[in-house]
Every structure is written in structure tokens, then in C-alpha cells.
Amino acid sequence: MRHFLVMTLFAVFASVVFGAVAKDTPQERWLYGLKVFAEFMVIGLVLSWILYFIP
Amino acid sequence: MSKPEKAVLETREPTPARAWLVGMMAWFVPGAGHVMEKKWGRAAMMGGAVWLCFIVGLGMGGHLFDLTTGQGSSPLLQVPPMIANLGSGILYLFEWLRGVGFADDPAQAAKATYEYGNTFLLIAGLLNYLNMLDAFDIAAGRKP
Numbered sequence: 760m761r762h763f764l765v766m767t768l769f770a771v772f773a774s775v776v777f778g779a780v781a782k783d784t785p786q787e788r789w790l791y792g793l794k795v796f797a798e799f800m801v802i803g804l805v806l807s808w809i810l811y812f813i814p
Numbered sequence: 815m816s817k818p819e820k821a822v823l824e825t826r827e828p829t830p831a832r833a834w835l836v837g838m839m840a841w842f843v844p845g846a847g848h849v850m851e852k853k854w855g856r857a858a859m860m861g862g863a864v865w866l867c868f869i870v871g872l873g874m875g876g877h878l879f880d881l882t883t884g885q886g887s888s889p890l891l892q893v894p895p896m897i898a899n900l901g902s903g904i905l906y907l908f909e910w911l912r913g914v915g916f917a918d919d920p921a922q923a924a925k926a927t928y929e930y931g932n933t934f935l936l937i938a939g940l941l942n943y944l945n946m947l948d949a950f951d952i953a954a955g956r957k958p
């Protein structure tokens with residue numbers, strides 16, 4: 760759980776800044792931030808399951 | 815470079831001096847650049863993310879890089895992570911003056927969260943470089 764929490768924190772920090780820096784309107788920024796957050800989480804989980812099966 | 819591109823470059827207004835000051839402040843104190851531009855929400859979110867990222871990284875026992883190395887490797891190898899760490903501005907300088915986070919301590923490196931801490935500290939600096947560029951662009955009138 761701790762690893763997951765750390766990964767989530769990392770995704771939050773990075774997606775907040777990425778979302779705020781990119782795009783032009785507040786709505787687009789929120790959507791982009793959420794998209795980046797989701798990408799971090801999904802890719803992180805997929806990679807961790809792939810690595811789990813690699814000895 | 816084509817003629818229209820050249821014409822655009824020649825007609826572009828020069829960057830105001832204040833934008834450089836805002837950029838410097840944004841680097842030195844994370845969030846301060848946006849405060850100077852009265853972008854309170856952005857300052858809180860972006861500056862807060864950098865501050866929290868740095869504090870969490872340090873709390874997890876992360877290592878801050880400078881040019882000294884105790885492992886016999888070249889100081890040049892320390893430069894890229896040091897540049898990333900330097901992005902945190904005053905946070906890095908404050909810890910450098912206090913001497914916290916720079917020691918090559920085996921007990922610290924043995925912590926389960928050591929590598930996480932390193933990553934958080936590096937990312938805090940890199941995110942602040944993005945903040946700095948954003949604040950600079952706002953001050954230069956290139957961004958709303």
C-alpha cells in the first residue's frame with residue numbers, strides 16, 4: 760500500500776504542474792491534469808504487473 | 815529561415831525586464847513568480863506541489879546532489895542530478911546551508927524510501943523549472 764501511496768502522490772504533484780502549465784482555459788487544464796494523472800496511474804500499475812511476473 | 819518567419823521575429827516585442835525578475839523569483843521561491851503576477855490559484859497549486867514534493871522527498875530520506883562525491887566517481891556525474899535539484903531554488907540552498915540531505919550516509923541509503931525520496935527531490939526541482947517558465951511567459955505577455 761505504501762508503494763501505491765507514493766506513486767499516487769508523485770502522480771498528483773506532476774499532474775498538477777503539467778495541468779497548470781499546459782492548455783489555455785481552466786476547463787482544458789483540469790481535463791488535461793486529470794488525463795495526465797490517470798496516465799501516470801494506469802501506466803504505473805501496468806508496468807508493475809509486468810515486472811511482477813519477470814523474475 | 816523563411817522571410818515570413820524572419821519578419822515575425824523582427825516584429826516581436828522585446829521581453830520586458832520585469833519578466834526576467836519574475837522568472838528569477840519563480841525559480842528562487844517556488845510559487846513566488848505567480849504571486850508577483852497575481853495568479854493566486856496557480857501559485858498555490860504549482861508552488862504548493864513543488865514545496866510538498868520537496869518536503870515529502872526529504873522526509874523519505876532522499877539525497878540531494880552537489881559536486882562532492884564520496885564514492886570515488888567523477889564529480890561530473892553529479893552535475894545532471896544537481897541541476898535538477900537546483901531547480902528547487904531556496905529549498906535546495908537552505909538544505910545546503912544546513913547540510914541536510916547531502917551526506918553519503920549508508921544508514922540513510924538503506925531506508926526503503928531512499929530512492930523514492932531521491933526521485934521526489936529531483937522531480938520537485940524539475941517541476942519548478944516548468945513553473946519558472948510559465949511565470950516568465952505570463953509576465954512577458956505570451957500567456958494569459
